Amino acid sequence: MANRPTLYILDAYSLIFQVFHAIPDMTGPAGQPTKAVFGIFRDMLNILRDRKPDFLAAAFDGAGRVFRSDIFEDYKANRSAMPDDLVPQIPVIRRVIEGFGVPVLMEPGMEADDVIATLARRGEERGLDVLICTADKDARQLLTDHIRILNLRKNAIMDIPALEKEWGLRPDQVVDFLSLTGDSVDNVPGVPGIGPVTATALLRQFDTLENLLAGIDQVKGAKKQQSLREHAETARRARRLVALREDLPLALDWDALKTKPPDLATLKALCIECGFHGFLNELRAAAPEAAQAAAPPWEATYHAVDTPEAFEAFVDDLRKQPRFALDTETTDTDPLRASLVGLSFAWKAGEAYYIPVRGPIHCKVLDPAMVLDRLRPILADPKTEKIGQNIKYDMLVLGRAETPVGGPITDSMILSYLLESGERNHGLDQLADRLLGHKMIPISDLIGKGKKQLRMDQVDVFKVVEYAGEDADATWRLEEILAARVRDEGLWKLYQDVERPLISILARMEDAGVKVDAARLKELSADFGARLSALEEDIYKHAGGPFNINSAPQLREILFEKLRLPTVSKTPGGEQSTAQEVLEELAHKHPLPALLLRHRQLSKLKSTYLDALPELIHPEDGRIHASFNQSVAATGRLSSSDPNLQNIPVRTEEGKQIRQAFVAREGCKLLTADYSQIELRILAHYCGDPALVRAFELDHDIHSAVAAKIYGVPETAVDSAMRRVAKTVNFGVIYGLSAFGLAGRLGIPQAQAAEFIEAYFRDFAGVDRFITETLEKARDDGRVETILGRRRPINGIKNTTGRSRNLAERTAVNTVIQGSAADLIKMAMIRIDERLGAERLKSRMILQIHDELVFEVPEEEVNRLAGLVAHEMTTALALKVPLKVDLAAGPNWLDVEDIEVKPG
Numbered sequence: 001m002a003n004r005p006t007l008y009i010l011d012a013y014s015l016i017f018q019v020f021h022a023i024p025d026m027t028g029p030a031g032q033p034t035k036a037v038f039g040i041f042r043d044m045l046n047i048l049r050d051r052k053p054d055f056l057a058a059a060f061d062g063a064g065r066v067f068r069s070d071i072f073e074d075y076k077a078n079r080s081a082m083p084d085d086l087v088p089q090i091p092v093i094r095r096v097i098e099g100f101g102v103p104v105l106m107e108p109g110m111e112a113d114d115v116i117a118t119l120a121r122r123g124e125e126r127g128l129d130v131l132i133c134t135a136d137k138d139a140r141q142l143l144t145d146h147i148r149i150l151n152l153r154k155n156a157i158m159d160i161p162a163l164e165k166e167w168g169l170r171p172d173q174v175v176d177f178l179s180l181t182g183d184s185v186d187n188v189p190g191v192p193g194i195g196p197v198t199a200t201a202l203l204r205q206f207d208t209l210e211n212l213l214a215g216i217d218q219v220k221g222a223k224k225q226q227s228l229r230e231h232a233e234t235a236r237r238a239r240r241l242v243a244l245r246e247d248l249p250l251a252l253d254w255d256a257l258k259t260k261p262p263d264l265a266t267l268k269a270l271c272i273e274c275g276f277h278g279f280l281n282e283l284r285a286a287a288p289e290a291a292q293a294a295a296p297p298w299e300a301t302y303h304a305v306d307t308p309e310a311f312e313a314f315v316d317d318l319r320k321q322p323r324f325a326l327d328t329e330t331t332d333t334d335p336l337r338a339s340l341v342g343l344s345f346a347w348k349a350g351e352a353y354y355i356p357v358r359g360p361i362h363c364k365v366l367d368p369a370m371v372l373d374r375l376r377p378i379l380a381d382p383k384t385e386k387i388g389q390n391i392k393y394d395m396l397v398l399g400r401a402e403t404p405v406g407g408p409i410t411d412s413m414i415l416s417y418l419l420e421s422g423e424r425n426h427g428l429d430q431l432a433d434r435l436l437g438h439k440m441i442p443i444s445d446l447i448g449k450g451k452k453q454l455r456m457d458q459v460d461v462f463k464v465v466e467y468a469g470e471d472a473d474a475t476w477r478l479e480e481i482l483a484a485r486v487r488d489e490g491l492w493k494l495y496q497d498v499e500r501p502l503i504s505i506l507a508r509m510e511d512a513g514v515k516v517d518a519a520r521l522k523e524l525s526a527d528f529g530a531r532l533s534a535l536e537e538d539i540y541k542h543a544g545g546p547f548n549i550n551s552a553p554q555l556r557e558i559l560f561e562k563l564r565l566p567t568v569s570k571t572p573g574g575e576q577s578t579a580q581e582v583l584e585e586l587a588h589k590h591p592l593p594a595l596l597l598r599h600r601q602l603s604k605l606k607s608t609y610l611d612a613l614p615e616l617i618h619p620e621d622g623r624i625h626a627s628f629n630q631s632v633a634a635t636g637r638l639s640s641s642d643p644n645l646q647n648i649p650v651r652t653e654e655g656k657q658i659r660q661a662f663v664a665r666e667g668c669k670l671l672t673a674d675y676s677q678i679e680l681r682i683l684a685h686y687c688g689d690p691a692l693v694r695a696f697e698l699d700h701d702i703h704s705a706v707a708a709k710i711y712g713v714p715e716t717a718v719d720s721a722m723r724r725v726a727k728t729v730n731f732g733v734i735y736g737l738s739a740f741g742l743a744g745r746l747g748i749p750q751a752q753a754a755e756f757i758e759a760y761f762r763d764f765a766g767v768d769r770f771i772t773e774t775l776e777k778a779r780d781d782g783r784v785e786t787i788l789g790r791r792r793p794i795n796g797i798k799n800t801t802g803r804s805r806n807l808a809e810r811t812a813v814n815t816v817i818q819g820s821a822a823d824l825i826k827m828a829m830i831r832i833d834e835r836l837g838a839e840r841l842k843s844r845m846i847l848q849i850h851d852e853l854v855f856e857v858p859e860e861e862v863n864r865l866a867g868l869v870a871h872e873m874t875t876a877l878a879l880k881v882p883l884k885v886d887l888a889a890g891p892n893w894l895d896v897e898d899i900e901v902k903p904g
Helices: 012-022 035-051 089-099 112-125 137-142 160-167 171-181 196-206 209-214 222-230 232-242 264-274 277-286 288-294 308-319 368-380 391-400 412-419 428-436 461-488 492-512 518-543 552-562 580-586 591-610 653-659 678-687 690-697 702-711 720-735 739-746 750-763 765-781 807-838 859-874
Strands: 006-011 055-059 129-133 147-151 156-158 301-304 323-330 340-348 351-356 385-388 409-411 514-516 627-629 639-641 668-675 783-785 791-793 844-849 852-858 885-890 897-899
Touching: 006 012, 006 035, 006 112, 012 035, 012 089, 012 112, 035 089, 035 129, 035 264, 035 277, 055 112, 089 264, 112 129, 112 137, 112 147, 137 147, 137 171, 156 160, 160 171, 171 196, 171 209, 171 232, 196 209, 209 232, 222 232, 264 277, 277 428, 301 461, 308 340, 308 351, 308 368, 323 391, 323 461, 340 368, 340 461, 351 461, 385 391, 385 461, 391 409, 391 492, 409 412, 409 492, 412 428, 412 461, 412 492, 428 461, 461 492, 492 627, 492 807, 492 844, 514 518, 514 852, 518 591, 518 653, 552 591, 580 591, 591 653, 668 807, 668 859, 678 690, 678 720, 678 765, 678 807, 690 702, 690 765, 702 720, 702 750, 720 739, 720 750, 720 807, 739 750, 750 765, 765 783, 765 807, 783 807, 791 807, 807 844, 807 852, 807 859, 852 859, 859 885, 859 897
Parallel strands: 006 055, 006 129, 129 147, 301 351, 323 385, 385 409
Antiparallel strands: 147 156, 323 340, 340 351, 627 639, 668 852, 668 885, 783 791, 844 852, 885 897
16 A cells, blocks of 8 residues: 555544544633644644645535435434534634645535545545544445545554454445444434444344345344344434445545645744644644745854953943843753853844853863853842843852842743733743744754753853854844833733742742651652552452553443443543543442542652652752742743642642641741632622622621522521532632532532522622623623733633633633732732841741742741731732731641731
8 A cells, every 4th residue: 555645534523523522621822712723733733744645635514404314304413512612613723724735625415424435435546545534433334455544543543454353344334234233423223232242243144234134034032133123224224324425526626635835824823823832843844845935034143252351351241231131051951950051141133142161171161150250240230131031040040159130130931921821832932933933943953862962061162152142132032022012012010010020039939949858758658559559459349350440441341341330421532431520420320430539649649749759859958949930820820840839739638748748947937828718809809799798898708608698598507518519609600610510519400509500699799790791891802801900812702691601701700810819919929028028037938839828937937927928918909808818837838827917
């Protein structure tokens, strides 16, 4: 087959539904759903790059009533409506396919399967090897020596031998096989009592459906005979429904079907629209000639400052600059383990300077101590503006070298984030590509990849000059574009008052780190290991024997074949799903799924924290230095990495035990300050609902207050079950939790869940009004704003009333509430940091997780700091309801005692 040209046929809707159900929710910069678009974009790139087809086409269903509905009125009657979040992605997917130069084929009144069948046969007749990209089993009837099926998800080929191995049949028997078994996906009834195994056995005996129906008396089993007699016409009708048309009058232009270079301009615009900037480099690889033609010229000169004389002249020039771009080259991506290799500077587009202080022995470098001594006053100058891309990294590297970076700081990464918070990547390479049309030199060009990867100080300096100079130059050019846009869009105050001061605060937090008890982590790891072993024994007992718990195929066999538990949902490949939500549902029917869930939870905590945290302990100070990220969460919240502290569960016993390993250094305590029910307080501020506001003003337990309203009882009569319902409603319904979802979480009938939701919105009508007004504004303005004016574009708002919410609508409300909570805690951090400096306290802010701040405090400062923190956190922003902070202190993050403080 390798010598024949290839034709790839995309079964568009099959692929679309596969990726839609396989990929977690994704949104673009405007808040629009994008996961199916992303999946199809990825498929197109993979096919072009890895398979290099000679001909390529995509088949869609044609408009109008399909002829099969005339044969059987209920054909596909059980198909649910297309999910709301998928509908707006279909036209974008069409644009993606067309941007790749792939013709879209369809025929009125015909399904894509018939278009595929016709095109496949005509391609085979033309001398092509045909690969049909689909997960639809109907396509197996088309298999020949030159027509095969490609499952893109599994990267697996189905051919005649594979069909024989899996079903024990020939391709010409597939239609008869499906006629007997029926097809539940398309609502095609088969013969009751005839499953796949029986159908295969019958066709191996009788060869064809008609032979079988003519020889029913020879079938073993009276029940089978009776069912075949009673449903013979059902099977014949199924055959007419399942058989694909291969004779459609397709007007094929084979020249148009030839693979052509992608339309880079169209696809780049789509990438920007959807936030798929990681695809841009792959597009260039797929069409290098088109990419080269599309890229504007990049004119620049980069200088090596590698002699004392050149360095002195450079310092004289640098000292005169009111602002300049700065970048560092180092030996490590971790700034607190890195050694400085060199510094690059730029203050004019197209020109930059690189000062090497480390390099191979044959290269000219300057003495690092001398260089930093001369640069230190300039870098610390409070009047000189420093521009960087992720400048926090450079500040940490230089801080370790006792060279603080002072003055106004402008970070192009943060500016980009403020403008497009929904983007997933604000890296220098992506920004240069998007805004400057320039492809940066890949770091791998200098240090290589894999085991032979070099450190930057092992790379020839002449190579580093171009790379480092380009970094500083691109940063300078980007800042000019981004700062102007931030000012034009009224976001400079948000940058200046919130995000800019936060950069230095986060740098100090990362530098401080948090001490961990390595011995305690080791104890917990052993304890969790013992618990996992005991769990495995229980799992094996309920499963009837040992098996690989982490093997999905083996787990499917145990759950669905051996224990005969019902199938809840299927994977895109058609297998029964064993995902968490499936196990949660099955846990009501058998003990094994609950044990599996417990095993997964413990195993993840052990591997993610107990086993991983010791590896992150810094050898110099015995502390863990997490990174705090300003430009990741679209709502404005901070995130953390290495480790991700946000994912430590705070309510489970195991999560609490992990927190116990985070300890204060000798002579200190950890002080925790956690906003109480901050999202509900911000909701009350926005909606002004009298009942909600009053509950907070009186400092009532908000969940009990809500429970009293929706149950129509006094607060004193609210029990724990009522409060649990109210808590779930409080934190779920405002973000669009449906009656179905609430019923699932509470384990109650859906009708009762609907009553709770209606009662909530009836008693708190201000909340309903706030949601409606937020959605109307998002629909009209195309964006939402937080309390400090942080913006997030939102597209796809449909329902501004009612209870059902699509992804865009949930995102809109979520961004206003959570984004305002992010604004609040950032303001609190800035005010607390200012007080710590002004009052010369030794206490340090070391962690920020969700709505909580953690401080390492000398014991003699605990009460003073608690009062300071309480005051600044409760007055950081003026809301219509009082803010409340829960404070506690102790030797570790778990064993803390509450501190009562009256703010003021």
